[in-house]
Amino acid sequence: MCDMEVERVVGGLCAGQKLERDRAVADLNLKVKTYSPELVQSLHTAILDILTDSTSPWESKHGGLLGMRAMMMVSTADPESPMLAEIRQAALRLLTHQEVRVRGAAGEVLGALCQQDGGATYTTSSSTVLQLIRSNLEREVTDDEASRSEHENTRILMEKLSAGTRERRNSGDAAQIFHDTAGWRNLETSMKCLEHMIIGTGHKFLSFINQELLDLIFQALTHTNRFVRETGFSVCGALVSCGAEEGAELLESNPMFTFGDQLTQHLGKGLADNWSQVRLASSVATRKFLISLPSAARERFYPTLLPRLCLNRYYVAEGVRLYSQETWRQVTGAEGKTLVEKYIDSVVSYYIEATGADNHAVREAACACIAELALKLTTDAVRQHVPRLLHALTVCFTDDSWPVRDVTSSPPSAACVACGNFILCFPEEALGSMEELYPLFFTNLEDNIPSVRQGAAVAIANVVRAYGKDSLPLVVERLHGGLKGIEEQPSESERYGSLEGGLSTYGVVKRKRDNDMDLHSNKQMYSCGSLAPKMGRGGGGCSDCRFRRPPQLWERADGCIYLAGELAGVPEAAAEVTACLPTMAEAVRHKHYTSHVTLLETLCKTLPHLARGLSKRVFKTHLHLFLDSIFYALECENALTSSAASQCLSQLAQLLGPNILRGRVEEHNPSYLRALDANAFTGPL
Template sequence: MNTEILGLLCNPMKLERDRAVGELQKFLPACSKADRLEFQSNLLQLISDTESPWETKHGCLLGAKSLIPYANLESEREIDFLHQMKSVAEKLLTDVEVRVRLAAGEVLGSLCAKTGPDVYAQCKDHVLQLVQSSLDRQPLEGGGSRQEQLETEKLVEKLASSSQKRYSADAAQLFHDTAGWKHLETSLKGLQAMVEGCGTDFQPFVDDELLALVFQALAHANRFVRETGFYVCAALVCCGNTSQDDEGRDSVGVVNPIYAYGHEFSRRLAKGLSDNWSQVRLAACVAARKFLTSLPNDEAREVFFPDLLPQLCLNRYYVAEGVRIYSQETWRQVTGCRGRDLVQRHIAVVVDHYTQATESDNHAVREAACACIAELASKIQARAVRPYVSRLLHTLLLCFRDDSWPVRDAACVACGHFVLCFPDEAHGSLALLYPLFFANLGDPIASVRQGAAAALGNVVRAYGREAAARVMDQVTQGLKGVRNQPAESDKYHDPGKGAAVFGAVKKLRDNDTDLHSDNVMYSCGSLAPRMGRGGCSDHKFRRPSQPWEMADGCVHMLAELSQVAETSPAVFNTLPLVAEACHHRHYTHHLVFIETVCKQLPVIARGVGKRSFKAVVEEFFDPVFYGLECENALTSSAASQCLNQLGALLGPTILRAKVQNHNPSYLHHLDANVYIAPF
């Protein structure tokens, strides 16, 4: 069995080496001391051989990591094995293969967990020197093997090839920011493993020298180094998670590093929580949660809330799902039921952070900031927010003109919340808001149209007849405009000079090599400049709204207004225009419009009332059954659900009688729909 597992650990295939680790973990609990000693001896022999390939070294390190917890510390032979493994792992921290370096760090962490902090004390100078030398390293500097230097030169030459400059400044800087850091990331990961292995015994080693290196890594140009640095921070704050007195001292008088360096941690964590890269932001979220939950009580956390609370609050709406979900759970654990009170208490720094976030180059941050500003209006006491309403509305108006449509959508919804919650303060901004609301109501993006309808619904609720008259006038014009819709929906219209949105016309530009050659590269747009200043999306690119899209937004608007008692009669009077718009089928996207009508018609029916809607329901049978029989699955499904909901509202017998009265040929479709798509 020993020989078989050892052979798998040395296999060139990673899957086989991983399988060997699983087999070894099954074998060790029941194996004899003699078998374990033999395995240790064979493992050391293989890993100490300088001719062994990196796969063998990697597999042996994985095996050693599994072996170490089973070592008998009363056996001199096994203690000798642990010492030799420490020496080997320490040496392999500088191996040319990154996977070997990572595994070596994990072995050192296992040794710390098994034998205590003496392992770190012996490795400390070497590990910290590796980190320091890599932090100070400059790209293309001398050092390392000739092979490493040649590989570096080839990489930089490749990066520079697009500009036809062998060692251009741009290529050198890109290498400097991404690949030119040798052992830095893996050395930090090894340090993290040792800190976690030592646990609370690591507290005496947390000093100015160590933290200076870690904090330097947190500000590094390379995002992977920053990410690892925050995980090291998470390990450091956990090592102080013991019972302390009011001054942060444990039972033997050692000061918890959180107390000694708390504000240094919190300031750097705050910066990490606002990092442009989602992976770095998530690592900072992990460190921030461990930092705050390691503190003994709410009073101790209160000191650090001005630094961390606004960032934690904003990240609950961040677009990256991992960051968002983790931050929501962190908020629950840290604030409990006091979240609103804490935001109100620190409202000044919260508002400052939100307004600064709307100026971020990362569109996801700007979108999250708008959502958070909307939350201030709807969830926080008005007396706390009122002094900042003017500033927040001004910020939202700027975001309403943003180049990114998700940001405009979030700003639109947020403005609707502010108008509803602070109608007096917002009234002076209506002249600027109405054109923006109406532009979003006809936006090419469907979700933006829905958001505009919801926001305008809040405007009507806030200002009553004054707003209702203006909105209904726009709805009437929008529904009548369908007759002017061109037969082709103008997918590839001239982009014009407006702000950038993502639509069908983008296809023209995606295949234009002149626009996508010899330019700066960005990953997922996270670090790209805002579109109005250049970057991955040209701010001059926009497809103008089509008449049918405005009509589509107007249908959503009617569904919103039907829920307002004062405007439901006006909505009822407008229904014939909706039915008429459905009969214009000369354009490509008419099925999308009919789908929207089918989805919103039951909502409108409930809003205007069962008795009133009976009088006009027959006007919609032709478009609904047209949608039911069409080949578009989404439209057909929406029509099917529409009929079932109308049947539940009016009564199936009444609906069937009206269908028969309108067109008896529709009855077999109606009857079939009852069985294939029950409500």
Template sequence: MSNAILKELCSSLKLERDRGYHNLVAHLQSLDEEGIYNLQFDLSNLLNNTALSWESKHGGLMGAKAVLENGNVSDDFEIEIKRKCMDHLDDNEFRVRIAAGEVLGALCKKIGPEIYGDVKDQILNGIRSNLEREMSTGNEHQNDGDVEKLVEKLSSSPGGEKRVNVDAAQIFHDTAGWKSLETWMKCLECVVNSCGHLFNQYVDQELLDLIFMALLHTNRFVRETGFYVCSAIVSIGVIGDGKSTLKLKEENSVYRHGRQLSEYLGKGLSDNWSQVRLAASVATRKFLQSLPSEEVKDQFYSILIPRMCLNRYYVAEGVRIYSQETWRQTTEGEGRHLVEKYIDDVVAYYVESTIADNHAVREAACACIAELGAKIERNAVRSHVPRLLAALLVCFNDDSWPVRDAACVACGNFVLCFPEESRNSLPDLYPLFFNNLQDNIASVRQGAALALANVVQAYGQSSMETITGKVKEGLEGVEKQPASSEKYSALDKGPGAYGVVKMLRDNDMDLHTDKQMYSCGSLAPKMGRGGGCMDHKFKKPSEPWELTDGCIHLIAELSNNPNLSALVGQTLPAVAKAVSFQHYPQHVVLLETLCKQLPNIAKGIGKRHFKPHLELFFDSIFYSMTCDSALTSSAASQCLNQLSSFLGPNILKGRVEQYNPGYLDQLIANQFIAPL
């Protein structure tokens, strides 16, 4: 039985190796003392055979780990396995090195931290000797020619022209593998996790300086691994039950070195790479859990609170969700008061983040600034409003459209929450709001509509003259919309969607010839602001229909203001005329917006102001139901259903029949069609 399991452990197939390990763990429960001794003998022989494949070495190490975790092993076997672990930590195969580190961790868990004391110098020297590398040496599996080819790809365009503004060597160091450094650090992580709070005696400045060097390393994989090691180290302040912490000055090395640790954790929480941010977030949560009281945590909150708070809005989903849960656990419902307490540090970090190289950081900073205005006590934020608005105005002109969108919404929130403090900024804000209202991106237009509605709510009639003038311009301008865009004049004149234009642009040879190539997102933080795989800098000139689309969104937002019901009702004839033009391909997109927003407008202004204009929209709605665009057709179907619920099915049916009896069959059929 044991031989068959060992054969599985040493298989060339990972599935069989994993199955062999689980079978061995179960088999150990049935072995007597002699059987365990024989198994130890077989594993020792397996590891002593240097001619075997890496799979056999890996299988022998994993078998030794299972035996150690079972608990009943001889002293000679422990000594032999410790020696073999140190030998295999320099193996050419990284999976063998990882397994050796796990076995060393299992030894520390069984025997105690004295195992680390015996091998401490070797582990730290292994990390120290691998922290730097020369690009010309490559690694054990990559010759000089391969490295040169990689650097050439990073530094040259497909046409051979060198990019003088990109440091290819720096990119190489940022993204390439890093010899055995990761596995040496993983070994240290396993040892620390296995020793638990007993490792406190070995945490000294020498160890921390070495870890801090990894946390500031140029290579993102090294920094990521370094923060996971840091996560293990900061966990030693918690005793085995997970609820008790060590006494502060006598035993808890996390507290003794807390100022240094919090500073480096803050750097990790601000890292350009999402994986590093996540690793630092894990370490930060464990660091705070290792501290015994709120009074102690307060010493480090000025650094950590602003960064933890911003990461709740970070674009990478893993970072965002983990940070939100960390915030919930750490603040216990008092997050608002903590932000108010450290408002100076929070504002300073948010403003700094609005000029970060990474567009995702700038976007998150704008969202956080908007949150300050909406959720935090007004008096706590009031003195910082000019500084925050100035930062948002800079982001309003960002190359990246998600940043512009977030800045627009944030400015709208600030105007609503601090109308007097924001009044002087209105001359600068209006052109920016209106520019976003006609942006190429639909969500940006929607954000601008929401922001302008907040302006009206804050300033009332004094702002309406400016905004109604823009609405009138937008609704009338669609009549001048060209039948096709100048760039893609070959576009079919029939019904189409914006996706058709995008498809033509995607296949435009001028945009994709002799251009630098990038792995998806891998170099985004090192590129210019707005760079990365999503091409956020793309912005074609706005077209009249896009401003009309933004104006319809704006009218829908204004309809929620009870004081504007009559005024919104007066604009409906102009809206109906604007959506009636069908001479350009994107008219179905505008009709989709109308069908989605018309029920909202009706509910906002009420039946009295809406019903006189109902018939004006019938032609556009029923045309939309039969058009080739599935999204527009579905929106029209749902529009009729919502209007029927709002006005009453019989009233809607009667108005349709009176206007055009030919539409009645479509109306009745629509009641039995499930929308997309």
């Protein structure tokens, strides 16, 4: 009966299909506790025979290792047992197996053995594992079966790629490719093996931590390969977790505290890594590191870690952002604001450094954090740093990456909006920068990106709130100037020449532009976004924005409509906004260019804000100026514009009263009543 069960279990573990092996491992996990010692011994012997047989396929070795790990997790064998020594030696040999899944499973078995014997396996195996890591970090080609096989495969691939090119058909090229691509083939799995052994040993691993081990791990944290760095921070996470079980009274002897300064420097670099996966792995290790220390001991490491944790709460990658927010709650509790104020010098220095990062996502997060300083901290804590922060945000005005200038998060992350917040909170300190900031605000007000224009309107409104009538004449002049002259906006046929066969529809214009070779040849190419270049880093102003086309007249008017909506809520500007309503109504009546629907969409979104800001009494006297445009937008084929008009009518009905709105529409044009009633019954899209 025992032999039959052994044959059944081993047969499942050695199956050629992964699904069958997984089922066998799951079944073994359920039943191994019920097995007799004799049956467990027989299974150990049978699996060891497979692991030591050089002719057995990798699938059998993989399943055998997984089965061995399942038995190790519930085994109570003597740590000095010869059987465990044989398992240890088999797993060590398989760490250099050609198949990555076998190498990974071998590391898991060694980790299970460490859990079984309290670290004795690490004592006897560490030299082998660490040498594997060291040789791969130093890009040494090891003389094992897997390396020889991979080198031969690389040579064959090189011959195929260089077919027809005699100069490249030589072993030197193949060796170079092998050196560049396969030099750290075993590194990731060897690092994972070390991680499993650390986790298995638990807090007893503290006695094994020394400078030599840390130097080796730190070398992986600075590796050129991002996957190696990610794995290195996972090992760091396991390493710092060892100190979590140590009491506060043992703090001085805790290696996590002894080597804490070195760990902090590397964790800080990981928290600022350009690759999100590495940044997340470092975030995990950082949380474990800080949680493992008593609250009083953490403050020693806050100047380096706190600013980076704080910035990552706004990082674009959702995993990093959410994990960092939870880390912030766990580590700082209700003292987050107080800690930022306490370490404000380090926080400000890192934020300013981050505004110059190569990664646009970091620059975007830095702008969000700088805006947060003005909104949430006490003015006395930030006041002395306002000039430096304003200068950093001014540089970000000319960033090539529009999300850095955008206003799409909460709180707003745009450099422009952040500047507006600073001016509102610190008007006296910012007064000396206004000569430089006004042109930048107005440039963003006519930016190619709609949300950037909206952010500029928010910022300029804050400027008016801060300086009142001193700033109002300049802003009103720009408001009226942007709304006038829209009739001179070129149509697409004027911009691209005569178009074959008729009207300048959007599709025809787009095809003509797509086929314009000058627009798509010999241009800078970017990756998915991690390292998009920065623009205007020298503070040269808007002239450095080489990748922005000149603004269109309709875009300038669009920004001014946003601005009017924001200024309507500023008491000092209400009269000036009211005076510009006829000019605004005239601007949206021009429909000779394709993008007029976008301008109408902005108008429909803004009118309810205007009504609330100016008061119902004032707005009702000017409502008739916009009714034609609203109902034209409602019947428009553009879904976004039509939906905006529908919502505009619904909001105006709630604000003014449905009967008042209906009466004004009927007085202006009774033919609009049918569309108004239909919108009231169907509701906004």
